[in-house]
Amino acid sequence: MRANCWYGKQDVRVEQVPDPKILNKRDAIVKITSTAICGSDLHLYNGFIPTMQAGDILGHEFMGEIVEVGPEVHDRKVGDRVVVSFPISCGKCFFCEQEMYSLCENTNPNAWMAEKMFGHSTCGIYGYSHLTGGYAGGQAEYARVPFADVGTLKVPEELDDEKVLFLTDIFPTGYMGAEMCDIKPGDTVAVWGCGPVGQFAMASAYLLGAERVIGIDRFPERLKMAREGAKADTINYEQANVYETLMELTGGRGPDACIDAVGLEAHGTGAHGLEYAYDRAKQALMMETDRPIALREAIMACRNGGTVSVIGVYGGFIDKFPVGSFMQRSLTMRTGQCHVQRYWKKLLGHVQNGDIDPSFVVTHRMKLDDAPHGFDIFCNKEDDCIKVVLKP
């Protein structure tokens, strides 16, 4: 089959690789009909996530048709049209029982690696380095899906791929980011990063009852999508001082909740320029792995007693964490890789009811063979690229 493989920094290639086979009894093989490039794939693309190997197949947002099932798959059958959750979860361990699927204890065969990095391991993830298991990803024609009963959701035929594809990751991720804010009627929620996850965080904040949602970014097309797609107010951080603008908008109190949908490769210009240069230098010298510019600002801006929700991906260590602000002002921080399977049925309901059409984030559709081009324009924000969907 054809698959998009990682070969090094900004080097991905679509190559011929062996077809996947059933390896465990609860596996299914899915023939992929749609697959997407995730913003977090760019962290791999830019070489910020360790333990990648040349030849690793990328991709953790994919859907398709089940073409083969292992002997212990009971609730899915050949022919089912399914979306696949990016966390690989066993459904039997302590964390799966608590519906904390991304913390599954059994699906990362390289847990020892993750323990060295994080102290404890998380679940396995498709196509996301060997630190999260070394599973082949879904930017391919076929994929092996372990624990198919837990890790797939059947989707109705009448909904197009693009309306359900994002149930695999970014819609639930944005939704969890908003849910972690514990939104109450009248709340103002600020969202750093108007990429696809940020868009869904903004839309979800409204679904959960926020009064006002403010999106922060620097790319006009993303800010426009935030205003038109997610119905948020926006701040362009290249043109305005974010902290001052947020204080102005909230009478000096600050947003009730702040969502970091940026993660470890934050940029900064204008007022952030010096800070960006500082973090960039420390990152280059390997004195920190992640650039927490958005996170710092989210903490400083959040109202006293408010919640900072972190769904942008961080991978290692940061510097100058404003712990004083965080502690003195009774802030709460909530984080996590999304427990997709906890949310996706409910979110599918929202799609079916017409509360939201997730396809509003798609800007580019191309063939799987064009994945390297997709990565390039997505990474460099060329051609107003926000979300790329690939068709095998």
Next chain:
Amino acid sequence: MATGTKKQEQGDAASGQSSQASPELVVKDGLTGPEAPANGREFGSGRRNALKKYVDEEQLARGLGWFSIGLGLAELLAPRGVAKVAGVRGNTGLIRLLGLREIAHGVAIFTHGRRPAGALWARVAGDALDLACLGAAYASPGNDKARLTFATANVLAVTALDVLCAQQLSAEPEGAQTERGKVPVNKSIVVNASPEEVYRFWRDLENLPRFMRYLESVKETGEGRSHWVAKAPGGSVEWDAEITEDTPNQSISWRSLEGSEVETSGTVRFEQAAGGRGTIIHVQLDYNPPGGAVGALFAKLFGEDPDAQMQIDLRRFKQVIELGEIVVSDGTLVGEGYTEQRPAQPLGVGIGAGQLQK
């Protein structure tokens, strides 16, 4: 976290100091029994002592390496400033040379492997040179004696660290071995099952090769005895063992029979986790590394971090109990211990195509 017990603590303390734990000190384990565990106990101190020396010298060496590079750069780039702090006048050329030497030492520490003893002894020689220069500076009337004394005291302190570190690095790394050469392994894991289920699985020793990667087979030969076969480079190693203690749903102990090629003993305890959250399995294993091929096998199996190797096996055990099989990924389809990885893409073979899961 009640992951240790008095008994385990005793084992650790014994391994750290004396291999002869006096029998009357062995507290019969209360944790695995039906009664509630007593609180207010201290855990883990014996273990830390056992490993402390091994960890510290390598960290210290790296610290001294960075110190070398930092001081060297300062001497090279700001010789006047360094001279002022040290209370000496003038010779910036000499200070720059000393700086170059410092940087070379620092680089050597980072490029001579994990235990750069030679580089540390070179630092000691460099310290002697620094001290000689400082001594000579005392004789010169124009220098600030108070600052010189301060600088000399600092160099002496660093010299002491260098000597200590060099000495420790020069000694053979002992790993977690104790005085008798016994290597203790202590690890635990929580499994989502009752102590009864977990005990039943483990008590059938023939199940052990399903999750212990180094075992080829275990055959029960009757009367609590068993025959063990382990993988070895170019063949296998075999020994006989007997169960020495068997308390249903609580613990099992075994040891190799006298005269076996491999001298090993172990205990596994099954502790009901608090709040009905499954069972905590504590494994304690001791072995005497044998010589020759068998020794090489054990060195490979338990390597520098026997606890980590055991943790991998226990995680596999958890998977066998909770899921009935061991979870594999494309990247971990080769090698033992998952340290060997292949690209995360299909290998093109599936279930039944060989012992992929072993």
